[in-house]
């Protein structure tokens with residue numbers, strides 16, 4: 001098994017001198033830990049939604065405190081980006097999981113990314129999870145078990161002896177088997193599992209056990225058994241040393257039957273023993289009004305005119321509403337046709353960008369056809385258009401049924417576009433009704449329409465609108481601050497694990 005040395009990333013060498021005094025820098029430097037992020041998306045390379053944003057921004061923000069590296073699968077988008085790749089080693093096949101290689105690449109700002117290279121599993125068109133039509137790959141359990149097992153190999157030091165992580169931070173169900181394989185191998189490296197979305201559970205049949213090389217305990221309630229299936233998400237929750245989710249409110253909500261997706265009992269238990277915490281997402285500093293990257297979006301009116309032209313909307317003085325979203329059940333967009341008249345009557349226009357479930361896409365195409373020049377829909381996603389829409393809009397609509405944290409409402413606020421959102425999950429934590437946006441309580445057209453009417457009233461009072469915009473622009477929390485609770489948590493878990501003399505197989509501690 002060939003292994004090559006990798007040089008440390010620049011961000012890992014960077015001295016955080018601007019943030020703290022010299023003595024403290026040395027102290028921070030001395031205590032830097034090695035943290036491995038295990039994630040199926042990284043916005044720089046492959047992104048299907050908010051997980052990609054967090055996986056890109058959080059390791060960079062944590063670079064002040066720690067040496068953070070990221071592991072992702074080698075999708076075509078990752079490999080074709082042209083960053084030079086160094087092959088570190090080959091990992092043998094295991095049970096039904098094929099052999100793979102681990103490569104490493106350095107991103108331009110110095111972030112080190114490990115890549116699981118296995119063309120038969122990852123070299124496919126489409127999203128990280130499915131084909132171009134949004135259909136999940138039928139072998140996703142193999143694809144992401146291979147991924148989790150590769151993470152366990154990195155954690156053990158087998159891949160890169162000079163960079164063995166002190167802690168593994170796995171994200172969402174695709175990384176759920178990382179803490180599990182680590183536990184079954186008797187590794188003592190502590191792990192954190194973050195739930196970005198409880199509704200995606202990564203389920204497969206119990207009879208996949210031999211293919212995935214799972215021990216018998218995996219099929220128990222204390223393992224990853226979930227109503228007669230195997231749940232990758234439950235594996236992450238049960239085998240990690242600590243669970244987090246992406247807002248305080250969602251951390252509370254998922255312990256209830258309404259939001260717990262059948263896992264509320266387990267999550268309630270974790271919360272009651274201090275094993276589940278809510279750590280609110282931040283947003284990347286590039287969204288800050290003073291950031292260099294903002295200079296191409298100078299004034300709202302010119303961006304508004306650009307969005308109108310993009311979506312073929314009639315230019316008028318009414319409010320411009322936008323939706324920038326994955327088009328899935330979670331986002332509550334089936335309410336849009338029911339509130340369309342309210343928007344039109346107020347002289348408003350609506351521009352929608354996104355892709356996802358076919359039924360939602362068809363519904364939005366029909367809606368745009370019904371209101372030419374007032375409602376426009378573009379199927380797809382592109383970062384530049386998204387920014388232009390945040391910058392040019394007056395209001396962002398987010399009628400989510402549930403929302404673990406949500407990032408789009410904060411991006412909109414950065415540009416003085418006021419979110420109109422359901423009072424749920426992180427939306428309730430990040431929007432102050434009547435101050436930095438508008439909240440409504442029920443997933444009903446009446447409740448939503450009422451908030452839209454309140455917003456259009458504010459739109460007609462320029463002083464009030466301006467005051468709300470200013471407050472909204474100051475509302476978002478940036479990762480610079482938001483990353484601190486993770487630093488604290490990592491140190492606590494690493495210290496606890498150093499003090500532990502427990503049994504070799506950690507899995508049994510988590511029943």
Ligand SMILES: Nc1ncnc2c1ncn2[C@@H]1O[C@H](COP(=O)(O)OP(=O)(O)O[C@H]2O[C@H](CO)[C@@H](O)[C@H](O)[C@H]2O)[C@@H](O)[C@H]1O
Nearest residue numbers: 048049050051196246325326355381403404405406407408
């Ligand atoms: N079709 C598309 N393709 C690609 N990108 C698209 C897209 N449509 C929108 N986006 C972009 O994806 C991000 C959306 O992130 P959100 O956090 O609002 O929701 P998402 O449900 O994806 O994330 C989940 O994870 C995040 C991160 O923890 C939680 O905030 C959130 O509540 C949870 O549902 C934005 O950057 C947006 O511009």
